[in-house]
Amino acid sequence: MIILEGKQKLDEAEIVTLLGKNQGLLYVRVSTTDQAENEYSIESQxxxxxxxxxNKFSYKDDELIAIVERGGMGDDPNRPALNYALHLLQKGLGKKIFILHPDRLTRDNTLQGIVSRKIWSMGVDIEFVEFEVDPTNPESMLMYNIQESIAQYNKAKILANSKRGRTVKAKKGEFPSF
Structure with missing residues (x-):
């Protein structure tokens, strides 16, 4: 498996060599640089x-490319690794993109719709490990959208609670952490 992190990219000759040989892309993401530096969840994803x-699709290890996003917020449409994964899919690398959960793709309803439709319009399937989605099934798409609304809500609550906690600490004369 090829693992691309940071500014690592395939050159055009490597992309051409992999056409027809690469079956899938793995997109993995953590939100903060602290999570990235401490190796939280990247390897497990x-x-x-x-x-x-x-196991499910009989792909071989050497038919996969992992694209790693270290410190990319889920509501940011300008994540370099996500944009590079989309670029590789447009070039024809991968029949499927594997993502742990929809909240690793995005934590924004609008962005989820844009990115998902872009991937599906290329004829590429999105395979979430922890969530089944079928773009041709209305009930499946309803659940996909509900799940994304919950992820967006959870992010907003975490930010609000963190801000409140930092404010309380500051009022007590303590140094708030970020």
Whole structure:
């Protein structure tokens, strides 16, 4: 498996060589630089997505490319690794994109719709490890959208609670952490 992190990219010759050989992309993301520096969940996301690709679809390890987003907020449409994954899909690399959960793709309802439709319009399937979605099934799409609304709400609550906690600490003369 090829793992691309940070500014690592395939050159055009490598992309051409992989056409027809690469079956899937794995997109993994953590939100903060602290999570990235402490190796929270990146490795487990890669392993779970890889396991799904191999066990459910019989892909081989050397048919997969993992794209790693370290410190990319889920509501930011300008995440370099996500945009690079979309670029590779447009070039024809991958029949499927494997993502642990919809909240790893995005935590914004509007962005979820834009990115999902873009991927599906390329003829690429989105395979979430922890969530089933079928773009041709209205009930499945309803649940997909509800789940994204919950993720967006959870993010807003976390931010509001964190801000309130920092304000309380500051009023007590304590140094708020960020």
């Amino acid at each position: 890669i392993e779970m997505c890889k396991e799904r690709a191999i």
